[in-house]
Amino acid sequence: QQPVQSPQAVILREGEDAVINCSSSKALYSVHWYRQKHGEAPVFLMILLKGGEQKGHEKISASFNEKKQQSSLYLTASQLSYSGTYFCGTSKFSGGGADGLTFGKGTHLIIQP
Amino acid sequence: EADIYQTPRYLVIGTGKKITLECSQTMGHDKMYWYQQDPGMELHLIHYSYGVNSTEKGDLSSESTVSRIRTEHFPLTLESARPSHTSQYLCASTAQESNTEAFFGQGTRLTVV
Numbered sequence: 001q002q003p004v005q006s007p008q009a010v011i012l013r014e015g016e017d018a019v020i021n022c023s024s025s026k027a028l029y030s031v032h033w034y035r036q037k038h039g040e041a042p043v044f045l046m047i048l049l050k051g052g053e054q055k056g057h058e059k060i061s062a063s064f065n066e067k068k069q070q071s072s073l074y075l076t077a078s079q080l081s082y083s084g085t086y087f088c089g090t091s092k093f094s095g096g097g098a099d100g101l102t103f104g105k106g107t108h109l110i111i112q113p
Numbered sequence: 114e115a116d117i118y119q120t121p122r123y124l125v126i127g128t129g130k131k132i133t134l135e136c137s138q139t140m141g142h143d144k145m146y147w148y149q150q151d152p153g154m155e156l157h158l159i160h161y162s163y164g165v166n167s168t169e170k171g172d173l174s175s176e177s178t179v180s181r182i183r184t185e186h187f188p189l190t191l192e193s194a195r196p197s198h199t200s201q202y203l204c205a206s207t208a209q210e211s212n213t214e215a216f217f218g219q220g221t222r223l224t225v226v
Binding site: 002030032034040041042043044047049055085087089091100101102103104105106108 | 146148153154155156157158161171172203212213214215216217218219220
């Protein structure tokens, strides 16, 4: 079942903060976040696992509320390079990525100078 | 930088032609995936593979087929292309362990006329 992302689009000025939400009607074992710039491949941001473990590369924080089946991505002091479409993906099984991810419809983020 | 490559990047082809989209990775990943993405929209999983000689259909029904004869190679074939197949096709791979980063290729943008 496809996770639901909100908002659909955000326009910010450089330096402002943003929160992107991802929720599911099914139990979540993990939530994966990716950013895709126009014409480019999606790039990994973070994985949040049931139990609190996080794996990520960038200075972007996120939370995972297992009971509410929700995850939020926090973009603080946004930079122009943060522009793009953010996708959350969920895995069907606790085993994770063996069967691929089901992605939300994405949140389009535009950062203006 | 991800070591996963897709060719061609762009393909315009006539209806009824047979096409193969190539995907290769040099990371030794066992798990590979094909996603379909329309412009500005989400990614849909159409095929995945656990390893050599393993192929599975994804969430979105697709008329394409895949094969996995070598670990590094995961080609996608359309026997008879139709305009409804016009889309972007993204290949990805992950390491064997669960819940790890997916590396995406640059995609093949297919147009069937």
